[in-house]
Amino acid sequence: MTELLNPLRSLNKGHWFKLICGASFQHLPAVRSLAIAYTLAGADCIDVAADPAVVAVAYQGLQIAAQIGVEAQRRGFAYSGNLPFLMVSLNDGEDPHFRKAEFDPEQCPPDCHRPCEKVCPAQAIEFAGITNNFSGVIPDKCYGCGRCLPICPYGRIYTSNYVITPGAIAPLILSSGVDAIEIHTQVGRLSEFQRLWQAILPWVGNLKLVAISCPDGAGMIAYLRALYEVISEAIAAHNIALVWQTDGRSMSGDIGDGTTLAAVKLGQKVLTANLPGYVQLAGGTNSYTVAKLRSLGLLAHDKCQPPHISGVAYGSYARVLLSPVLDKLETREVSHTSVKTTVRLEDEPELLWQAVELAHSLVSQLKSQQGVD
Ligand code: SF4
Ligand code: SF4
Structure with missing residues (x-):
């Protein structure tokens, strides 16, 4: 048997850690920094938006991490010397992960106390002040979580959705460093999924892993089985790993x-169906997830009988965890010079190792209990 690449070995052994940068998150400095910190902390996969600029900075982040890797190992972090897979997220139809919030600040009543600004976990909503003259949603930072929508007392916020076009797929899959794709789908969209898969098919041999992300819904297991029928021949022909991402409570x-709890429950449901491929949680995952999986005996090292949960993907929790450091980096961008220049995480050693330490606090929950190999 051919030796498995490190990230695939993590899946096999049940300690696969995926960082979700966000299917709509396009804040390039943050994506770059997240990719560096989580790679050095031992992540197996970095999942990014289907945007060539985002893919390029994430790849750059991986290269930087590789250069610093020996120092990370010396400091006891889990970086294995193998780079994580770089994954691009695609969608076959409307999906909350693929949308941006918008509003016209001119339409906001002057006496509104701006709850939208406070609720946004990505600091994507700003109002003009002493240091900036922008008001509204910063598109690159908005990742579509939707929390600002119901909180606006005047109903001023709306969303714009987008779907990946077939013509955009080849350049993305062929981008430097891309090893994996994730297809976001929903129960009942078989023909849309088939259309998207037809566009992927000519390039599928370039991939090491395909993930399918689906939220719960009536008839979900039958739907996943139907998807498997669509993709099984190609993934078998190219020896591509398959991951079912159980999207519990999105973002x-x-x-x-x-x-x-929703992520764990959905993970159990898909696991019980015994589909070919690995099962990995997402959607609502946080620092409580591994403890919950352990208490239910669902992790491989709990000596549970297979099948077991093969890994966990972390999105908003993983990003917010690093936000104290990334915010400081942004502040330094402003204070270093009156002309805004990008301060790179690797040029600020104190912040770099703080970020890796924070990332490690999450990654190690999965990794440390089995030892990393
Ligand atoms: S709350 Fe969510 S949807 Fe609204 S602007 Fe912020 S990231 Fe975007
Ligand atoms: S809560 Fe609504 S009305 Fe108030 S500032 Fe935000 S978008 Fe404008």
């Missing part, structure tokens, strides 16, 4: 411990 992991 909510930073809200509180309880959000993980």
Whole structure:
């Protein structure tokens, strides 16, 4: 048997850690810094938006991490010397992960106390002040979580959705460093999924892994089986790993411990169906997830009988965890010079190792209990 690449070995052994930068998150300095910090902390996969600029900075982040890797190992972090897979997220139809909030600040009543600004976990909503003259949603920072929508007392916020076009797929898959794709779908969209898969098919041999992300819904297991029928021949022909991403409660992991319950429940449901491929949680995952999986005996090292949960993907929780450091980096951008220049994480050693330490606090929950190899 050919030796498995490190990230695939993590899947096999049940300690696969994926960082979700966000299917709509396009803030390039943040994506770059997140990719560096989580790679050095031992992540197996970095999942980014289907945007060539985002893919390029994430790849750059991986290269930088590789250069610093020996120092990370010396400091006891889990970086293995193998780069994580770089994954691009695609969609086959309307999906909350692929949308941006918008509003016209001119239409906001002057006496509104701006709850939208406070609720946004990505600091994507700003109002003009002493240091900036922009008001509204910063598109690159908005990742579509939707929390600002119901909180606006005047109903001024709306969203714009977008779907990946077939013509955009080849350049993305062929981009430097891309090893994996994730297809976001929903129960009942078989023909849309088939159309998207036809566009992917000519390039599928370039991939090491395909993930399918689906939220719960009536008839979900039958739907996943139908998807498997669509992709099985190609993934078998090219020896591509398959991951079922169980999207419990989308983009909510930073809200509180309880959000993980939906992800775990959906993970159990898909696991019980015994589909070919690995099962990995997402949607509401946070620092409580591994503890919950352990208490239910669902991790491989709990000596549970297979099948077991093969890994966990963390999105909003993982990003918010690093925000104290990334915010400081942004502040330095402003204070270094009156002309705004980008301060790179690797040029600020104190912040760099703080970021890696924070990332490690999450990655190690999965990794440390089995030892990393
Ligand atoms: S709350 Fe969510 S949807 Fe609204 S602007 Fe912020 S990131 Fe975007
Ligand atoms: S809550 Fe609504 S009305 Fe108030 S500032 Fe935000 S978008 Fe404008």
